[in-house]
Amino acid sequence: MPAGDTEIRHALADSVNARLLPSYKRIGIALSGGLDSTIIASLCRNELDSNQLMAFTLDFGPPWSDEVATASAIARHLDIPLYIVDASPANILRNIHPATAAMVSPYGDAVCVPWYLLGKAAAEAGCDALFSGEGGDQVFGGWANKPMVTELALTGATVDAVYAKTFHRFLDDLSGLLHGGFEVSSASFDVHQWIRDCLPKSATNTLLATLRHLNFATKGGGTISPRFTELVEIHGIDAHAPFFDTQLVAEALALPDSSILDGSTDKAILRRLVSDMTSPEIAALPKRGMGVPSTSWAIENHPLGHKVRHQLSRRNKHRDPRIRQDSVDVLLSGIVDAPDAYRRRRIGERIWTLFQWEVFREVHSLSE
Amino acid sequence: MKCIHCQSNTPNKIARATSKCSACLHRFAFTGLPQMDSVVEADPMGGRSQHRPPAYANHIAITDMLFHKAIQGVGSGGKYSFTVKQLYYEFMRRLPAPAAGGCATAVGIIAIMPLMLAMGVGGAGGGTAPAKVAGPPMSFETFTHYYYNQWIRIHGEPEGLVDANPNTLTSTPVLPELLNYSFDRCLIVDNADIAAMLVANRFHFENNCAILSADGGYPARERRDAIMTMLDRNPNLVVAYLHDASASAFAAAATLRSAEWFGDRRVWIADIGLSPRQAWAQKLLVEQGENVGVASRLPTDELDWLNQGYTCSLSGIRPAKLLKTAYMGLTEASRATYEDDFDTMGGVFLMGYMWSPAGYVYHDTGFSPWVAGGDTAAFDASAPDSFG
Numbered sequence: 018m019p020a021g022d023t024e025i026r027h028a029l030a031d032s033v034n035a036r037l038l039p040s041y042k043r044i045g046i047a048l049s050g051g052l053d054s055t056i057i058a059s060l061c062r063n064e065l066d067s068n069q070l071m072a073f074t075l076d077f078g079p080p081w082s083d084e085v086a087t088a089s090a091i092a093r094h095l096d097i098p099l100y101i102v103d104a105s106p107a108n109i110l111r112n113i114h115p116a117t118a119a120m121v122s123p124y125g126d127a128v129c130v131p132w133y134l135l136g137k138a139a140a141e142a143g144c145d146a147l148f149s150g151e152g153g154d155q156v157f158g159g160w161a162n163k164p165m166v167t168e169l170a171l172t173g174a175t176v177d178a179v180y181a182k183t184f185h186r187f188l189d190d191l192s193g194l195l196h197g198g199f200e201v202s203s204a205s206f207d208v209h210q211w212i213r214d215c216l217p218k219s220a221t222n223t224l225l226a227t228l229r230h231l232n233f234a235t236k237g238g239g240t241i242s243p244r245f246t247e248l249v250e251i252h253g254i255d256a257h258a259p260f261f262d263t264q265l266v267a268e269a270l271a272l273p274d275s276s277i278l279d280g281s282t283d284k285a286i287l288r289r290l291v292s293d294m295t296s297p298e299i300a301a302l303p304k305r306g307m308g309v310p311s312t313s314w315a316i317e318n319h320p321l322g323h324k325v326r327h328q329l330s331r332r333n334k335h336r337d338p339r340i341r342q343d344s345v346d347v348l349l350s351g352i353v354d355a356p357d358a359y360r361r362r363r364i365g366e367r368i369w370t371l372f373q374w375e376v377f378r379e380v381h382s383l384s385e
Numbered sequence: 386m387k388c389i390h391c392q393s394n395t396p397n398k399i400a401r402a403t404s405k406c407s408a409c410l411h412r413f414a415f416t417g418l419p420q421m422d423s424v425v426e427a428d429p430m431g432g433r434s435q436h437r438p439p440a441y442a443n444h445i446a447i448t449d450m451l452f453h454k455a456i457q458g459v460g461s462g463g464k465y466s467f468t469v470k471q472l473y474y475e476f477m478r479r480l481p482a483p484a485a486g487g488c489a490t491a492v493g494i495i496a497i498m499p500l501m502l503a504m505g506v507g508g509a510g511g512g513t514a515p516a517k518v519a520g521p522p523m524s525f526e527t528f529t530h531y532y533y534n535q536w537i538r539i540h541g542e543p544e545g546l547v548d549a550n551p552n553t554l555t556s557t558p559v560l561p562e563l564l565n566y567s568f569d570r571c572l573i574v575d576n577a578d579i580a581a582m583l584v585a586n587r588f589h590f591e592n593n594c595a596i597l598s599a600d601g602g603y604p605a606r607e608r609r610d611a612i613m614t615m616l617d618r619n620p621n622l623v624v625a626y627l628h629d630a631s632a633s634a635f636a637a638a639a640t641l642r643s644a645e646w647f648g649d650r651r652v653w654i655a656d657i658g659l660s661p662r663q664a665w666a667q668k669l670l671v672e673q674g675e676n677v678g679v680a681s682r683l684p685t686d687e688l689d690w691l692n693q694g695y696t697c698s699l700s701g702i703r704p705a706k707l708l709k710t711a712y713m714g715l716t717e718a719s720r721a722t723y724e725d726d727f728d729t730m731g732g733v734f735l736m737g738y739m740w741s742p743a744g745y746v747y748h749d750t751g752f753s754p755w756v757a758g759g760d761t762a763a764f765d766a767s768a769p770d771s772f773g
Contacts, residue, residue, distance in 0.1 A: 163569065167568055167590060167593050167595065170566075173608070224563065
């Protein structure tokens with residue numbers, strides 16, 4: 018077994034075990050069928066009987082249901098009962114307001130309501146806590162680092178400049194939809210300085226360790242973990258993301274880069290662990306993690322799409338007057354007039370963030 | 386004459402006398418007259434144009450607003466980075482074509498008037514070779530020498546213009562530790578300026594994709610060698626070659642199997658270049674270069690067209706469309722490797738340009754439409770860390 022695998026496996030198990038409180042009678046696991054949630058499910062199963070565990074997976078409805086088959090196979094293998102959570106556009110629409118009410122920040126993307134639904138399903142099924150694989154991407158590399166490696170290799174830019182590009186959708190593209198931009202992108206906020214402040218203090222870090230450190234410090238700890246927690250714990254149960262454990266993070270950041278990105282294979286160590294913890298067949302299943310069809314939600318012809326379009330249209334009297342109608346109209350027509358326009362998901366990402374902003378204003382009765 | 390700064394109209398007579406907007410006093414770069422009528426200097430291309438007025442003297446009123454709209458058009462209102470060559474083609478599209486045969490330059494350029502007839506061959510559709518040709522308003526060299534440079538003198542460099550000089554962009558060495566990593570895919574394009582344009586528009590960033598130019602100009606040598614080393618680390622590498630419709634480009638596709646590129650490595654290489662039929666269908670300007678001759682599995686009419694020395698540049702396509710096409714081509718090329726075990730693994734799979742009319746696949750017996758593989762939903766779903 019390559020150096021570090023055993024230590025990480027132990028650190029992961031310790032992280033999960035430390036969160037399996039004796040008072041819990043039943044544990045829920047958010048099982049998307051990706052590497053991270055499979056590992057968490059497997060570690061929970063090592064400690065608990067089958068009847069103490071329940072797995073929950075989201076069904077976004079056809080043609081977006083492919084996660085269900087993978088999650089089912091994994092749940093069967095681990096002998097954990099699997100519950101399918103309705104994440105159809107109709108159910109997203111029913112839950113957009115209560116989910117947004119649970120948020121303390123207006124900045125949300127399309128995973129917020131699905132997280133809320135997972136927490137709700139776990140609470141209704143009698144679980145005391147919901148465990149998730151959130152954080153695996155930030156701590157163990159994941160696909161998000163590949164563009165930065167590509168940018169560094171092709172252009173020779175500095176690490177902080179490259180990292181700032183990962184915020185371009187929020188700071189540049191989305192801000193272009195509002196006159197004056199989002200508050201966070203105002204002149205008083207210097208994203209480059211913020212990133213430099215978050216850089217690891219040790220100069221001995223490898224490039225990937227530096228990027229992962231930044232992922233953890235800015236996105237993981239700053240956005241993903243608190244948002245997941247608030248959207249699950251609103252239902253009266255505990256939310257746990259063992260990948261964000263500080264001891265585990267410290268050990269993960271010390272891993273050799275080859276354990277994270279082996280050639281073009283990312284999360285190399287997690288792939289080995291999944292194979293070791295489950296079976297080669299399970300490890301070979303296609304694993305993408307949770308994917309949200311936000312573009313379909315935003316522009317297609319169903320009540321959720323109608324709600325999105327109404328919320329962002331001039332007919333909405335309470336709409337943020339700073340919204341640039343021309344830009345939003347282009348987006349809602351299914352076009353992103355931007356250099357990444359060829360990727361359809363970018364449409365949904367932009368619209369949904371703006372929509373979430375609007376719903377937040379509505380729910381919290383904000384006029385400013 | 387309309388001012389690009391304040392939108393005010395200045396009477397032509399005053400504009401020509403003062404070269405300034407009467408409202409805001411900003412200078413005009415052009416005053417609506419053919420710029421070179423009174424200039425003795427020869428067309429920088431040399432050749433026949435030294436002995437007669439430049440072609441653009443045929444009553445084309447060049448104004449600042451016309452040029453400004455070309456800049457806005459090629460960059461889609463400032464959203465895309467573009468090359469000077471792309472701006473040139475955009476500008477040409479906005480000028481009336483002169484009479485047939487009016488080609489002003491030594492390396493002639495002709496505009497095609499495609500008839501858009503359905504081919505009905507193998508269902509591929511598309512255009513047919515142009516029945517009528519006409520000279521363009523001006524050569525690229527004339528455009529840059531007399532118009533583009535004049536614009537810069539008065540208004541400065543357009544926002545979004547790509548610096549295609551790799552020596553200023555990519556000549557610093559690659560960090561040694563980057564050599565441990567690789568790319569998901571590799572896109573090779575003909576020219577350094579197109580490669581630089583794709584990078585400026587973040588194509589590499591969105592697609593985890595190395596971008597190299599076949600002419601060796603992008604990136605600079607120091608970085609290029611490192612990137613080839615990184616590509617070697619991906620055992621499932623997919624390479625797509627996006628190129629002009631030209632005999633030399635089709636011939637160059639075969640060189641990707643040479644030792645200088647990928648040799649006999651088990652690499653999937655797909656040719657997603659612009660085919661003559663696609664060029665005809667898209668009404669692109671055609672340049673006549675040298676007749677180099679090419680052997681290819683292309684249909685006879687396309688091969689004949691190429692072997693007459695006609696070429697059609699990717700630069701004639703706006704960045705927005707070119708980026709989308711490159712993405713579609715890469716996606717389809719990647720999908721093909723997973724679903725098919727083509728015998729052509731040792732060669733270059735001729736896939737066709739991924740744009741309407743649909744890309745088409747060439748066989749020994751003819752060609753058939755390329756059917757986009759299955760559901761693209763998997764590529765479109767948002768990942769959890771959608772700010773990442």
